[in-house]
Amino acid sequence: MKISLNWLKQYIDLNDLTTKDIVDKLTMSGLEVEDIVDENELYKNFIVAEVKSVSKHPNADKLSVCEVFDGKETLQVICGAPNVAPGQKVVFAPIGTLIPNGNFQIKKAKIRGVESNGMICAEDELLLSEDHSGIMVLNSTLQAGKPITEALNLNDVIFEIAVTPNRPDALSHVGVARDLSAIFNRDLHLPEIVLKESKIKANEIASVEIKDQKNCPRYSAKVVLNVQIKESPEWLKNRLAKIGLRPINNVVDVTNFILHELGQPLHAFDLDLLEGKKIIVKSTEQEKEFVTLDSKVRKLPQNTLMICDAKREVAIAGIMGGENSEINPSTKNILIESAYFNPSSIRRTSKALQLSTDSSYRFERGADPSITKYAAERAAQLISELAGGEVAEGIIDVYPKIIERKEISLRYSRVTKILGYEISKEKIHQILSRLGLALKDLDDNSLLVSVPTFRPDIEREIDLIEEIARINGYDNIPVVPKINITLEKKVDQQKFEDDVRNIISSFGFYEMINNPLESEWEAGLTGNPIFLANPQSAEMSCLRTSLLGGGLNSVKRNLNYGIRNMMLFEIGNVFERKSDLLINSFDDISEKQNLILILSGKEEEKTWYSDEKYFDFYSLKGYVNSFTQKISLDNLLTDLYYSSENEIYSYYFTKNFNNQLVGVGGKVKKDVLSKFDINQDVFVFEFDLSALKKITPDVKKYIEPLKFPKIIRDFALIFDRSVQYLDVKNFILERASKLLKKVELFDIFENETLGSNKKSMAFTLEYFDESRTLTEDEVEKDFNYLISEISKKFNAKLRG
Template structure:
């Protein structure tokens, strides 16, 4: 937003205050000044000059050799403009001048062999307009040598201010002046209204009706009769031009002036073009089309707030007027709209139409409902003065439910506690009063503050304290001495969680964090759902019973983004009912911490030295065992393997400590994956970390490397499907001699050729002795004995 310093000075005395000080104070108070344009610096050395004579350039058809008098001497200047002529007063840039547009310096030069000692400027070169059709011709009464900063009134300073969305009150010159009034403790002077009204009553020549008070709580209007549409005076055009607006005519320019003066958007209708001389504010019921002032036909969605006359729409409320009621050269009577619209309504319409204007920018952030009447009368007064019109007696003001001022109690001790230093009561009163807040019920400990409607952001005591802090200056907050902070030591549980995360991350897994709430069907996959009393949605209606569903949702999201290879883990709390009965207290719920590992996609990518390899059941088993080993529980947990299907795994295995289950996982069934829209294999293992933490690891002892060779034997049997791997392993260890040190399952599969109720399991047996070398005979004796015993015990058949 652009703010003119000269314009600001109409409302506050800023004499003897430097531009730098204004910039610093505004920025430190929250109105950040992003750019400053000082016209006295921008147009430095540019002066009025007189063209004494012109002659054709001897070596160029489109160039002219001019004799230019700068008030002291006559200089030869080459000019390429087609409109240059003798006796003109022009803007002249002597040698050494910096041209505003392009920021280049004028030097003595030879152009096509002829010397040139300066430059005659066009409007675009001075950043005064986009016109480059010719040089800028000045008033003939101006004296050569006069600085153009004086001749053209280019002595302003323009601030570019970034206004945050919570400060709609600062979107005007008066709003910024109000902050400066508080910052420098100077009076704010608002323009006085001195209307000379005619005997004609406004209510007799126009009427206003509002049918949607939710989106239009207040609508004010004045009527000005017998206006003459013409060009605005120089002072008004100059102010608008300085902030980047293009002057149009005296009526439209006044509405733009009021918008940037007070922050209240206005719209002027040609009253004679309004059917029935009536304004009706209502929302559309269905989609329709409307032609706006920019001659574009726009599709209006249903429930768009519109300004209508007795028969048709004439403006999109708060955004842009229509062609059918715009001010034109023959306009005689006008109606000035000054309303307060619901910010959310304007924001929604502006977004739907992809149309943002100066008016909508302010309305959707929140204007002041209390200023509509004042703004309308201020505009009527200026229009009457500039157009020769008459202001109708009275104002049309529809305001059925007044928006009241908020009242907030401010405690002095609270100010001191929050800011960390004491500000005197007098200073607090001064700051709040200068900001336009009314002080009531003042006592020794507190005061009651009445907040004006132009500050919708001030709702609580802490908001008032922030206002005091920013106006008094954040740089006045005292420096706090350095404090030595001793960090609290981590608990054993926190250390255990950190160790788990470090171990899993070192294995190549990436951590995910999922919502502890899930849908009912997801919760039922792994447990008995615990329902929330007031869920936000069906997708978050239950506490999670496992990390399983959240993990599969993460797999789904990754697949949607084209990431097919995943190694994911999560550490989080899960919840279960302690019984099937109704939950009455938190004691009926158990909470524990779990760890889930998820593998999906390729374990190894295809390359010139390697074949592609997918993650499989044994990949999962390997990572699980690596994790168990790294937390020193590798020799304390036992495995159980299951090939029969359960609810979520097609085959799986468990980790157990004595008779306690501490982890379970395997290959997820395809019909479960299809519920999550996952079209590739996923392998999952979930630990009960709460249970794992309770296991005390065995003390690790150094074992001397084996000095004698091992003997390895393999065999495979066909078993009934009901036979469990752990039962076979325990039987082998029980029947074998002390020479057998290890039994491991290395293959398990089912095939139709084996029989529908059969499965094959293959084992590796490891023999050795720490004190001698074993013979083949003694190993074969034990090995063959085990074959016989397994065949008898399990009715198994040795595979060849």
């Protein structure tokens, strides 16, 4: 919201304060000043100059060489505007001037070989409008050399204030002035109304009926007859222009002026265009179309609150007037609407129509039901002053159920209790009174506060405490140097995931964070996705069902950047709908936390000490198993292996806890990768971290280091290629004596000498006993037995 400092000064004396004082205090009491345009600063070097002569530039058709008198001397200036002519008074930027539009400085220059000592300005260069058709031509009576800050009244300061949604009262110059009156403890002067009314009575000319009293609690109307629609005077145009409004005509400008003065939105109807000279406020019964005064056709939903005349709709209540009844150059008689509409009703309509106006913005936040009469009279007064005409006597004011002021009691002790420091009673009284609240002492300890209707946000004691705190300044609240800590058990629900991050990153993985919003096909790869009702785009229309899509997109991006070797991980939530039924409760959806590990490219680069090595399935399995070991779940999880493909993987394995799947991964299929434009192998494993978190790991027990020597035996057998390592290992463990404690595969290979479809697997067996030294004989016996058993079972032969 733009606020003009000069305009503010109409209601409060601020002349002794600097702009910085005002800005800082406003910001620090809750009306944040986001931007300041100080015209005195912006236009400080510009002066009025007189064009003495104009001649053609020798080297450029569209340029002129001008002699310009700046009040002291005559300068040669090059000008490109088509309208420059001798005798004009113009805005001149001498050398050194900073031009507001584009923020560049005027320098002495040669333009196509001719010297130029400054610039004659167009409106857009001064940010006064977007007009660049020609230079600004000023009133010829202005004296050359006069600063334009004086000549053009460019001496205001404009604040851009961010008003929070709880403060509708501050959405006007008077509203801001009221806060300043509390901050600086000085008087607020509201404009007085002096109305000359004719003998014709308003309620004999027009009438108002409210059919929807819930959504329109009050409708006041003032009638002005025989006005003359014309341009507004300079002062009014200037006021509106400063806050970025385009002047239209004297009547409309007055309504806009009052909206920004008092915060009360008004609308002026051409009374002669109102059928039956009647206003009826009612909601639409069915959908219909309506043309607003910006000539746009609006589709009104059912139950839209409308202003109607005897026959038809003439305005969308509180939002925008209709084309059919707007003020036009031939308007003679007008009806000024000053109403109070239900905030939710206006907000619903504004949302439905996607139409937000200065008016709807104020009504949906809560206008002041008590101000309607005053605002209508103020408008009538200004209109009669500016447009002539006579103000009909009296006001039509339909207000069936008066909205009363709230009364709240305030305990001084509660102020201290909440804020942590004491503010004197006098100060509290002063702050609240300056804000327009009426006070009555209840007793020594409390106060009865009557809240005016322009402060719908003040409903409770705590709201009064906020007013006191903010006006007195949050800076005055002390900063306590110590706190009490209670000694109940502390919880950290994120400890597990933090531990997991530490483990995985220590393996050499880099953590990713991907966007959980995905396209339907990405989310659909791994589950039944949940759709957004209002997505930004098709690429972000679903919640991810796994971390795979985001991970593969990150792989693709890195490949695009020329990075081919990757170890990536992510921890994040994934979402699924449990059925295709409507989502109606948390039971219909699942949200859980997953962990994904991704390997792609080379595990080892070619270096001076080793050959290059690519990631493969066993790299993945190694990391996965190291992880489960680190979180002490390795003994509780079982693996299942799948050598044939599923939707995602060419081959894969799963981790399971009590037959429940807690992780899956393997080599990602080529056709999945090609959808992500990935042309190298990718190995992925995804854990359900929420499930892992729930498993209680085995309690760790100390195992004494072995005191007696181990006996190691190796063997290599030739097997059919289809024999699986794990089957052999399990068979050995099953058949061996209790003394065999460890079986390890240390070599595996295939070649022609072994025979076709054959492979050699070499194992190391470790024997020991915790309580004695083993004899070579007992080990030898078991070892030989095992070899013969394996040979029989798997049709294997000892290697050479």
